[in-house]
Amino acid sequence: MPVAPAPVAPTPGRSRYSAVAILLHWLIAGFILANLVVGWRMGSLSGLAQFDAFQLHKSIGITVLVLSLARLGWRLTHRSPPLPAGMSGVERFAAHATHGIFYLMMIGMPLTGWALVSVSPLNIPTLLWHHIPWPHIAVLHDLPSGPKAGVDRAATNIHLALAFGGAALIALHVLAALKHQFLTRDGVLGRMIPFLSADPR
Ligand code: HEM
Ligand code: HEM
Known part of the structure; x- marks a missing residue:
């Protein structure tokens, strides 16, 4: 007598991103939002507070x-859950x-920031989190002063454009x-928030 196949129980949360992807998404989102605020506030400070x-x-x-x-490395080596049907x-x-575009922004914003401090005439060293010395980008830092000023202008403009464009994209x-x-x-929200359901209601 033929045996009927056992019903396949739906796997709860199967349409959710992996724990690593979720953790990285929220860490990156939190840091970017914080840095937009710091970026827009720091120009109005002075002295040691500004430094x-x-x-x-x-x-x-x-x-x-x-x-x-x-995150990019993880994304390229792991499948994202399929979008809702x-x-x-x-x-x-x-x-x-x-x-x-988010990936371009997440990587482009820091790179242009790093480029602009590498060519800045102020030449201020970077000490990450008070402890880790971070070098300037040598190939930019060693440019003659003419091209350096051009890179400074371009990197600053792109950095600011990415910050404004990024803020608009985040809102969307x-x-x-x-x-x-x-x-x-x-x-869809449950795909990125562990305690929300990722199933359609
Ligand atoms: C998540 C990454 C980043 C975000 C969201 C961000 C955002 C911003 C914002 C909003 C401003 C102010 C724009 C304005 O005055 O209207 C700014 C300026 C600036 N940022 Fe960033 N930034 C990021 C990464 C970096 C990095 C990695 C560096 C350097 C290593 C950097 C260096 C600077 C500098 C030097 C300025 C002042 C530019 C000027 O006014 O001449 N940023 N950034
Ligand atoms: C700076 C802020 C943010 C950035 C840069 C960002 C970036 C991203 C990126 C790149 C993805 C694609 C999945 C991945 O590769 O990780 C994604 C997915 C997602 N994000 Fe954000 N995100 C931000 C803030 C937020 C906020 C505040 C929310 C919630 C209100 C949110 C909700 C989601 C959801 C629900 C998904 C899944 C969408 C899908 O499955 O297609 N994100 N985000």
């Missing part, structure tokens, strides 16, 4: 660089494009996450 704020800004920024490279082609494209990303949670109700 400390710049060192903090550089410490957070280089930490974001290291974590983002780790109900998402349209346009939404899928928007999600992938936003994530791709949060709105999209809230829309999925409260309007579409397809469990």
Whole structure:
């Protein structure tokens, strides 16, 4: 007599990102948001307070660089959970494009910051988290003063543009996450927050 196959129980949370991806996502998000605030505040400080704020800004920024490279490596070697079946082609494209631009921002912002301090005429050394000496980018630091000034201008402009563009993209990303949670109700927020359900309701 043929035996009916046993029903396959749905695996709870199967559509969630891995613990490593979730941990890196929230660490990076927290550090970037903090650094946007420090970045916009530090210009209005003076003296030692400003020096400390710049060192903090550089410490957070280089930490974001290291974590983002780790996240990129993890992403390239591990599959992301598939997007909810109900998402349209346009939404899928928007999600992938936003994530791709985020990676450019997560890596581009610290790199341009590192470039601009490497060519700055102030030539201030970087000490990460009060303890770890961080070098300037030698190939930029050793440029003659003419090209150095050009790199300084370009890196500063790109750094500031990425900060403004990044802040706008984060706002869109949060709105999209809230829309999925409260309007579409397809469990997308639960893919990135362990204690929320990742199943559609
Ligand atoms: C998550 C990474 C980073 C974010 C979100 C970020 C964001 C910002 C923001 C918002 C500003 C102020 C922009 C303005 O005045 O309107 C700024 C300025 C600055 N950042 Fe960053 N930054 C990051 C990484 C870094 C790194 C890694 C360094 C250096 C190692 C750095 C060095 C600087 C410097 C020197 C300025 C002052 C530029 C100027 O006004 O001449 N940043 N950053
Ligand atoms: C600086 C802030 C943030 C950055 C740079 C960022 C970046 C990213 C990136 C790159 C992804 C794609 C998955 C990955 O490769 O890790 C992602 C996914 C996600 N993020 Fe964020 N994020 C930020 C803040 C937030 C916040 C505040 C929320 C919640 C309100 C959020 C909710 C989500 C959700 C739900 C996903 C999963 C989307 C999906 O499965 O397609 N993110 N985020």
